[in-house]
Amino acid sequence: MNQDEDLSNTRSEDEKASFIVASSLPSSHLFEDLIPSADSSMIDVTHLFQQCAQQLTPEYAFLCHEEIHFNLYDAMAASQLGHEKMDCCQVPPYLTKTEEPYVFPRPPPTGLSSAFTTLLWDEWTEPQVLGFALQILVRLQALCTGASVGESTFTCLYAHAPVLQDMEDRLFPLEQALSEQWNLTNDDASKADTENKILSYHGTPQQFMIYVLSLSLSEITKIFRSIVHNADIYEEEDYVAQTYQIPLYTSRHQDIVAVFRTAMNVFQELSQVQAALGLVLSFLMGFYSSMAQLAKLSTNGILNQVQGVHAIVVKAVDALDLLLEQPSLESVSAPSMAFDPYVYRPRVGNTPVRQVRTVEPRQAIEMLRAITQEMDWSVCQLLLKANSLGRLRRMLQHISRKDVNILSRSLIVLNLYFDDLLLGQFSMVQWIWEDLLEWTAVLEDSNLHFLQTEHVHNFLQRLAKPIYDTLKLQTLNRNRHRAFMDVIMFPEWVSLQMEAQALDGHLCSEGHVQSSNPIFTQYTLVATLRLMVQYISVGFELDLYCSHDDIGFAYWYLDFLLSGLLTHLSAMKQNKDMARMEQRMKETKASTLNGSNKGNQRNKKKNQRQKNNVPETMPSYQPIPQDLEADFELSVIALKRNLCRGSLRFLAALQQAGILKERRHVFTSKERIFQERFRAFAGIRQPPPLVYEQYAQGSDFSTVTSEELHQSTCEWFLSCRRAVEHLHSTKLPSVDVDYAPIREIELKSLLKVCIGNNVYLLKLRQAMQDPKSLLSIRVEIETKTHDQFCTIKLS
Amino acid sequence: MTNNNNNNTIQTNTEDDAEIPGIRFVDYKDESQLEYVMSLVGRDLSEPYSIFTYRYFLHRFPELCILAVADDSPEPIACVVGKIDIEGVDETEQEQAENAEKTGYIGMLAVQEAYRRKGIGQALVHRILQRMKNMECRSVTLETEVTNTTAQKLYQDRFGFIREELLVRYYLNWNDAYRLRLWF
Numbered sequence: 001m002n003q004d005e006d007l008s009n010t011r012s013e014d015e016k017a018s019f020i021v022a023s024s025l026p027s028s029h030l031f032e033d034l035i036p037s038a039d040s041s042m043i044d045v046t047h048l049f050q051q052c053a054q055q056l057t058p059e060y061a062f063l064c065h066e067e068i069h070f071n072l073y074d075a076m077a078a079s080q081l082g083h084e085k086m087d088c089c090q091v092p093p094y095l096t097k098t099e100e101p102y103v104f105p106r107p108p109p110t111g112l113s114s115a116f117t118t119l120l121w122d123e124w125t126e127p128q129v130l131g132f133a134l135q136i137l138v139r140l141q142a143l144c145t146g147a148s149v150g151e152s153t154f155t156c157l158y159a160h161a162p163v164l165q166d167m168e169d170r171l172f173p174l175e176q177a178l179s180e181q182w183n184l185t186n187d188d189a190s191k192a193d194t195e196n197k198i199l200s201y202h203g204t205p206q207q208f209m210i211y212v213l214s215l216s217l218s219e220i221t222k223i224f225r226s227i228v229h230n231a232d233i234y235e236e237e238d239y240v241a242q243t244y245q246i247p248l249y250t251s252r253h254q255d256i257v258a259v260f261r262t263a264m265n266v267f268q269e270l271s272q273v274q275a276a277l278g279l280v281l282s283f284l285m286g287f288y289s290s291m292a293q294l295a296k297l298s299t300n301g302i303l304n305q306v307q308g309v310h311a312i313v314v315k316a317v318d319a320l321d322l323l324l325e326q327p328s329l330e331s332v333s334a335p336s337m338a339f340d341p342y343v344y345r346p347r348v349g350n351t352p353v354r355q356v357r358t359v360e361p362r363q364a365i366e367m368l369r370a371i372t373q374e375m376d377w378s379v380c381q382l383l384l385k386a387n388s389l390g391r392l393r394r395m396l397q398h399i400s401r402k403d404v405n406i407l408s409r410s411l412i413v414l415n416l417y418f419d420d421l422l423l424g425q426f427s428m429v430q431w432i433w434e435d436l437l438e439w440t441a442v443l444e445d446s447n448l449h450f451l452q453t454e455h456v457h458n459f460l461q462r463l464a465k466p467i468y469d470t471l472k473l474q475t476l477n478r479n480r481h482r483a484f485m486d487v488i489m490f491p492e493w494v495s496l497q498m499e500a501q502a503l504d505g506h507l508c509s510e511g512h513v514q515s516s517n518p519i520f521t522q523y524t525l526v527a528t529l530r531l532m533v534q535y536i537s538v539g540f541e542l543d544l545y546c547s548h549d550d551i552g553f554a555y556w557y558l559d560f561l562l563s564g565l566l567t568h569l570s571a572m573k574q575n576k577d578m579a580r581m582e583q584r585m586k587e588t589k590a591s592t593l594n595g596s597n598k599g600n601q602r603n604k605k606k607n608q609r610q611k612n613n614v615p616e617t618m619p620s621y622q623p624i625p626q627d628l629e630a631d632f633e634l635s636v637i638a639l640k641r642n643l644c645r646g647s648l649r650f651l652a653a654l655q656q657a658g659i660l661k662e663r664r665h666v667f668t669s670k671e672r673i674f675q676e677r678f679r680a681f682a683g684i685r686q687p688p689p690l691v692y693e694q695y696a697q698g699s700d701f702s703t704v705t706s707e708e709l710h711q712s713t714c715e716w717f718l719s720c721r722r723a724v725e726h727l728h729s730t731k732l733p734s735v736d737v738d739y740a741p742i743r744e745i746e747l748k749s750l751l752k753v754c755i756g757n758n759v760y761l762l763k764l765r766q767a768m769q770d771p772k773s774l775l776s777i778r779v780e781i782e783t784k785t786h787d788q789f790c791t792i793k794l795s
Numbered sequence: 796m797t798n799n800n801n802n803n804t805i806q807t808n809t810e811d812d813a814e815i816p817g818i819r820f821v822d823y824k825d826e827s828q829l830e831y832v833m834s835l836v837g838r839d840l841s842e843p844y845s846i847f848t849y850r851y852f853l854h855r856f857p858e859l860c861i862l863a864v865a866d867d868s869p870e871p872i873a874c875v876v877g878k879i880d881i882e883g884v885d886e887t888e889q890e891q892a893e894n895a896e897k898t899g900y901i902g903m904l905a906v907q908e909a910y911r912r913k914g915i916g917q918a919l920v921h922r923i924l925q926r927m928k929n930m931e932c933r934s935v936t937l938e939t940e941v942t943n944t945t946a947q948k949l950y951q952d953r954f955g956f957i958r959e960e961l962l963v964r965y966y967l968n969w970n971d972a973y974r975l976r977l978w979f
Contacts (some may be wrong), residue, residue: 076847146964237963354967381901542975544962546951665955667924670976673957676934676978 006357010425049553104297108246108343109157113167119157120335121170124206129213129373130273131334132158133280134361136213139366142286142357143221144371144407148240150344151356153221157338158214161249167211168252171201199253199262205269213265214283218249219256219621223288224407227295231410238406260285273332279323283368286316288377294411297383299424306383313376320369322685329362334746370525373409379739383415383423389435391739392423394426396474398743409475416475417468432467438626439526439572440519453512459503459520466492470527473534481538485531493528494684500524522572525686529565532681533558540788548660551781551790553674554650555644556695562641564687569634583619625735632731639723641788643750650757652701652790653709657768659777659794710765714758721754749786756791763794815914817867823853823860823874831871835905840965844903852876852902859899861922862914864908873906875919879932899927902908904946912945917953924954925972928979935979938962938972950975 025456106116113119120128135156142152153159158167201208223717225248228234230239253259260281267277282343287562290312297305323329341356378399386392415424422428469492473484504518513519535556545551621630654660662670681689728747732740767773780793824831833849853860856878863873881895901923902977906916915974927935936959939946950956 076845080845235963354969357969477963479963483960542958544958544961546947546958550957663952663955665953666921667928668955672978673955676976677957 002622003276013652026176051760059169102166106340106343107346108162109160110162112163112170114162114386115787117157117337119163119208120338121210122204124204124210126206126270126272127328127332128335129206129209129270129275130280131332132210132330132338133213133277134364135333135334135339136217136284137280137368138358138361138364139217140220141359141367141371143201143224144405145367146238146240146406146770147357148242148244148344149221149225149242149677150246150347151240151354152343153217154244154246154343155339155341156214156217156339156360157358159217159221159249159345160665161218161247162216164211164218164249164251167207167214171203171208171211172199172252173202177544195550197255197258197259197261198265199258205266209270212259212266212281212328213284215251215259216250216288217258219251220288220291222248222656223291227291227414228406228410230295231413231475233409233413233472234482235477236258237479246344257285257289262286273328275328276323276328279319279326282319283316283323283372283681286312286319287368287372287382290316290372291407292412293707294375294379295414297418297424299421300324300418300528302342302424303384306380310376310380310384313372316372317369317376320365320372324362324369326367348718368383371405371407374404375411378402378404378408379411379415383425385736385738386423386436387426388626389431390438390626392471394629394633394739394741396471397683397741400474401479403478413472413475416471428464428468429457432460432463436519436523438630439527439569440522440576453507453510455503455506460498462499463496466496467527470531478538479542482535482680485535489531490528490680493524493531497521497524497686517575522568526565528684529561529568529687531689532684533561533565535680536561537788540783540790542739543783547663548651548654548779548781549670550673550677552699553677553695555651556699557678559641559644560649560690561687562637562644566634566637566641569637573630573634580621580774610694625739628734628741629741632735635723635727635731636741639720639727639750640789642716642720642723645646646713646754646757647719647792648699648791649701649709649713649716650761652699652704653713653761653764654779654792655718656701656709657764657774659764659774659779707767710761714761717754717758717761721751721758724751724754750789752785753789754790756785756793760792760794767794809842815918816885817865818872818910818913818915818918819866820918821862821864821871822863823857827864828871829853831862832874832876832903835871835874835907836876836903839905840903848875852878859923859926861919863910863919865910872910873876873915873919874903875901875916875923876903877901877923877927877935879927879930897930897932899924899930901935901937916949920949924977932979935977936974938965938974940966940970941973947973947975950977 104337109117109119112121124132129426139152139156143149157163225241228239251259264278264285267281268274270277290309293305293309293312341358345353358364379772382392382395386395396412399409416422417428418424422431449633466489469489473489475480500520500523503519504513504521507513507520508515508518527675536554539545539554545554651660655662674692674695678689704712724747727742728744728751732742732744732747737743765775767777778795780795781790782793783790785791829846829849832853833844833846836844836849853876857875857877861875862871864870865872878900880898880900882898901920904916904919906919924935935956937950937956939950941961951958954977956977958973959976960971960974962974964970
């Protein structure tokens with residue numbers, strides 16, 4: 001039930017509950033005695049309930065709604081009153097174990113003094129102010145990590161709109177505000193100084209700090225919600241949109257930065273807690289500013305803007321680092337009456353609410369530090385460094401694997417494509433074309449000619465949205481990737497493949513490309529293969545493949561897809577390398593011809609050579625960074641393909657030894673499981689979907705002796721180990737780490753997997769020499785070392 | 796029941812419903828048994844179900860509630876509760892959707908602690924799956940907490956359920972769940 005809608009709608013007669021009880025009830029209160037028998041006549045007591053409800057007022061009960069009505073949902077809630085699980089306002093059982101006095105759920109406060117609570121205002125001590133500031137950070141962390149505003153922001157009673165209003169009225173009396181406004185409008189000196197404007201207030205420094213801290217929580221909440229809503233990639237595990245009809249405050253101060261600026265002067269008056277409080281304020285200001293700026297970048301001077309944000313974020317992270325070193329973190333606390341974790345409970349109706357989870361300030365600061373830092377290395381770095389589609393793709397894949405917070409992912413989406421430009425800087429169509437050029441044999445001097453073909457231009461435009469989706473996919477939660485691919489992306493790319501084939505056919509008939517080099521078909525096929533690889537790989541990360549059969553299916557299919565990807569990319573690269581070599585030969589020949597035409601008589605040999613069309617020298621090709629990255633990517637694909645083969649053989653060896661046994665189930669079969677596991681691929685034409693029979697054939701090692709199988713498995717893992725070491729020592733240092741298809745830490749994990757599997761394979765070989773010990777071997781397939789490639793442990 | 800035969804295969808269930816000495820399996824009868832079901836399920840489940848949830852299952856799908864009664868106990872000692880959904884069709888239209896795909900759902904399974912490790916849970920699941928299959932369900936789903944390895948062992952190893960999806964922060968205690976599915 002959506003309480004926000006429900007409370008604002010008027011009730012129809014049909015929605016109101018009717019309460020009917022048996023005309024006669026026994027005096028007993030046993031459950032079974034209260035069940036009316038089939039022949040008892042019923043009495044409508046609805047009016048009695050309504051009369052009682054109308055007598056209730058907020059002063060006497062906690063469960064009253066502001067409007068006195070009673071509908072079916074209210075009736076359901078009433079029947080669960082006092083139930084330890086179902087009563088949403090019941091003291092939660094996990095709270096009864098604490099010794100702290102429990103504050104019963106109250107309505108949201110209506111000011112500093114309200115019917116239920118009088119909030120502290122005149123008696124704030126400096127340590128209490130710092131304790132309050134730390135709790136603000138705790139709420140902020142909760143909000144950023146998936147708590148609703150009811151479970152985070154509004155648990156701070158000072159962050160409620162009426163309380164903030166009340167504080168503003170006291171600190172900035174109306175007469176003073178008008179006077180300031182008058183001065184601002186008419187005084188030239190005031191006008192000139194608006195950028196460094198410091199507010200004057202009526203009250204103590206402690207009061208002002210409480211106001212600023214509360215306001216900052218409210219303002220950051222607003223901007224956080226705005227960013228996440230506008231990006232619209234959030235899921236329920238990231239973010240709860242509901243506000244439980246508790247409004248967020250709109251301050252009279254249009255420029256919140258001025259409030260922060262004032263606070264940066266005021267905090268110094270609180271000498272006892274000056275250091276720590278200053279760091280909290282510095283962080284809040286930096287966090288707010290960086291979010292606000294990243295949410296509203298403009299294409300003009302975007303790099304400078306992002307550099308500016310980068311500097312702010314670095315300062316904010318530094319502030320938290322210093323805050324963590326403050327000894328006062330553990331010794332201060334805020335007044336308990338300033339916070340109520342269940343203030344929203346009366347507004348959620350009969351729905352059982354989840355636990356409100358808040359962490360200790362130190363932990364909250366560490367998590368906020370990570371979230372803030374993510375804005376730098378994921379958002380800012382992406383905007384500053386991504387300068388090709390391939391690089392953007394790899395950077396986004398890395399960001400996705402790191403499980404970045406919804407805030408940064410939303411900021412990435414907001415800035416991925418705006419003002420008709422990718423990252424606010426680049427033409428999407430141009431980047432797609434350049435991405436094609438990175439892998440195909442299209443000669444660069446015919447670029448313009450190709451682009452001018454109407455069909456090509458239209459197809460590049462057509463590719464824009466699907467390719468954008470492949471990028472946006474990386475900003476979704478990893479556990480949502482497969483559904484997004486299944487429902488939206490695979491069908492899209494199936495259509496694109498057909499269109500690409502038609503386009504290549506047309507271009508071939510026009511003589512623009514050779515039939516052996518269908519560039520658009522290859523491009524769409526490669527994109528499809530990448531998606532399919534990701535589909536299976538994410539399944540490993542989420543631990544969806546639970547049995548050894550399931551894991552075997554996945555590795556076998558992944559092997560097939562990676563092999564296809566490797567084959568196509570290698571062929572494309574080879575074609576491009578050959579075309580490049582031909583190009584260089586032509587250029588060298590042309591330059592040689594120019595040299596001889598200058599009439600150098602002493603170069604008869606050169607002329608002779610020229611006659612024979614043999615160039616004298618051919619300048620060696622210096623690979624550009626993109627070439628090195630492409631080469632690196634091919635090596636990583638080959639490595640992963642080989643790891644699949646090694647893992648599959650290891651599982652086969654264990655089955656052959658009788659340690660892993662095939663399971664047969666009454667209600668299903670391996671064929672059925674295989675079919676449904678890869679149902680998402682059923683509609684894809686290229687590569688054609690595989691069937692169980694192919695798997696059975698491809699994974700059948702029954703004709704191979706155990707010795708040969710062990711040897712083969714060992715060799716696969718050894719070759720993978722050598723490949724990892726080569727990548728780590730040679731390839732990785734040759735590329736910019738941000739553009740690398742794999743990071744050092746992942747390479748090290750894969751190395752451990754290779755070594756670990758070989759160790760356990762050796763253990764298997766030793767165990768096979770003693771059949772009795774085989775019976776006692778236990779297999780554990782773990783993915784803690786690397787989340788996609790398992791270590792098969794024997795114990 | 797498992798067999799470890801020489802062909803390196805394990806037969807995880809016999810085709811007939813396994814009988815357990817001292818335990819009878821009976822169908823849910825009426826509201827008079829609601830209390831037993833609520834008591835069995837509510838004791839062990841961390842997620843709260845209201846009485847209305849129980850009634851939703853039991854009134855609409857009484858044939859998919861099976862109780863286990865022990866000879867030495869007057870009250871049921873275990874139960875399984877399920878329902879059938881028609882996927883892609885609104886609940887209000889399900890009765891008219893003749894050709895839509897039916898999916899079974901196992902909502903609750905509970906066995907009293909003193910009667911565990913006797914195969915009662917497995918027997919109940921076997922029975923409800925058989926009924927769902929007879930009612931032309933194409934598949935059966937359920938959710939289980941990622942830390943509930945006992946349930947996963949039962950459904951995955953014994954019956955061949957696969958993990959279809961990870962549901963992050965699915966429960967009120969913020970824990971994740973797997974959606975498991977068995978394809979008939």
